[in-house]
Amino acid sequence: MLFTAQSKQAGPVIPTHGAVWPVENPDYKTRLDEPLKVVFDIMESPDSPDQINARIETAARFLNMHAQAGVPTENLHVAIIVHNKASKDIIKGGAYRERFGVENPNEQLVNDLLQAGVQVVFCGQSSLSRGFPRTETIEGVQLGLSAMTALIQFQNDGYRLVKF
Template sequence: MNYYSFPLFLLIFMTFSGFSQEKKSGPVVEGYGQVWAIENPDFKTDTSQEFKVVFDVKDGPESDTEININLNTVARFLNLHAQNGIPLSQLKVALIVHGTAARNLLSDEAYQSRYRVKNPNRELVEKLLDAKVEVIMCGQSSKTRGLPKEDLIPGVKIALSAMTANIQLQNQGYRPIKL
């Protein structure tokens, strides 16, 4: 095999050996939360159980124009389980947002008036809400950062605090994932 034919060989090998597999989004949150298919995992997923999880997100991106990768992780959770046979009805997901991530829950109008661009996270948050994710903003962050309820994406709830919401949800059987 000469020097010039090796890249072609490598491309063919990768194509037929599964290396070219692409990450996929959906079916729950289209356009976000892309995941890899895992063929025949050794640790099998129990598709009959209910998955109750609360994601705790406090960090947001530094840039006003970036999607918060931590919010995208919630979409990944939904998509990867749905792609592997777990019905949405068995996925009970809550998202608690505080700290620098709180601004990611602003409506386009409120975000634009503050940061001169539309909220790059609005569509993702709306799709999470459509997927029945309970999106909760820390009331303390809301007040500290000057983010009143009327400036939030419709459907976002405000709690007394992130701590309070975490405790209540964990008391209801939700398992915490801190991002």
């Protein structure tokens, strides 16, 4: 079997991030008519403060991939739980620049995810232990008691945990 070169395709949900490879005629069919509820556990982050967090971008890939495959966006329910080293990635412009000397490369991505209806929950324990107060987080990010609590509650609500 010969494979032909294809390019990743951007969007349609998050046009600036999360390009995916189109898969034509898969054997295992995607069910287009049922909800896909996913919660991503995001605790790792690149060491360099000027690099985007590929784990956060996974949420954009999930949305774009399924929308491209024909899953209606109203069937896509996505949450990301941010804690540990990834705490810095949800800090807004001025506070991030003050700490790291560069713009937050994740800020636009996080804003686009929030705009697309993704719930972004920041671990309150990480907020306090890592010194990133709620006042420094990107608008729309929710502060929770803990990542553990949020992960359990989302799973209790039928979300499936994906740890990439």
